[in-house]
Amino acid sequence: MTIQYAILGLLSWQSFAGYDLKKIISDSELFYWSGSNNQIYRTLVQLHEDGLVSQEVQEQENLPARKIYTLTEKGRAELHEWLLTTPELPERHNAFLIQLAWADALSAADLAALVERYAGEVETHLLLLQEKVRRWLYPARSNREDFLWRQINENLIAHDRLELEWAQSLRAGLAEMGEQP
Known part of the structure; x- marks a missing residue:
């Protein structure tokens, strides 16, 4: 999926300035792009050239x-067509798993500290995510849309909960092996 469809989806809610789109994308866990100005503005220019979005210049005092x-309408049709495509499987990029693959080279104390730091990072991320979800506003134009957004947020939170449980299990397994300092 490209950022193009995320922008089309956001614009299906309401009209936005590029700055507003950048803020929404960078503040959300759902949108995994950096949300950099170049990426967003380049995409908006392309969407405009393709006739998928229109633009209006608003003058502002000072x-x-x-x-x-x-x-x-062409953009709405493009978004609809994309919505009908076969969903992609989730990507799994977890640098900690790669780190862990060679962690046997560490001492028991260093390995325990590494796992502890990871569990702490995941727990902190989970708490921050739960707060973001609590505060994040999205247009609930229908009961179904409200339900879908609640499910999206629950999926994001469930992923972090599962990762935290796994990290705690890893820590407990190492302790059972006598690997804790």
Whole structure:
């Protein structure tokens, strides 16, 4: 999936300026792109050239003009067509697993500390994610849309919970092996 469809989806809610899109993308766990200005603005220019979004320049007093982007009918059709495609399987990129693959080279104390740090990072991320989800507002235009967004957020939280349980199990397994300092 490209950032193009995330932007089309966000614009299906309402019109946004590039800055607003950047903020939404960078504040959300769902959108895994960096949300850098270059990436977003480059995509918006391409979407505009392709006729998938329109833009309106809004003048602002004492500030630079803002470009407000709106989804066109062609953009809505493109988003709909993408929604009907076969979903991709989730990507699994966990650098800690690669680190762990060669962690036998560490002393028991260093390995225990590594696992402890990872569990702590996951736990902190889980708490931050739960707070973000609690505060994040999305347009609940229908009961079904509200349900879908609650399920998306639950999936993100469940992933972190499972990762934390796994890290705690790893820590307990090492302790049973006498690997704790």
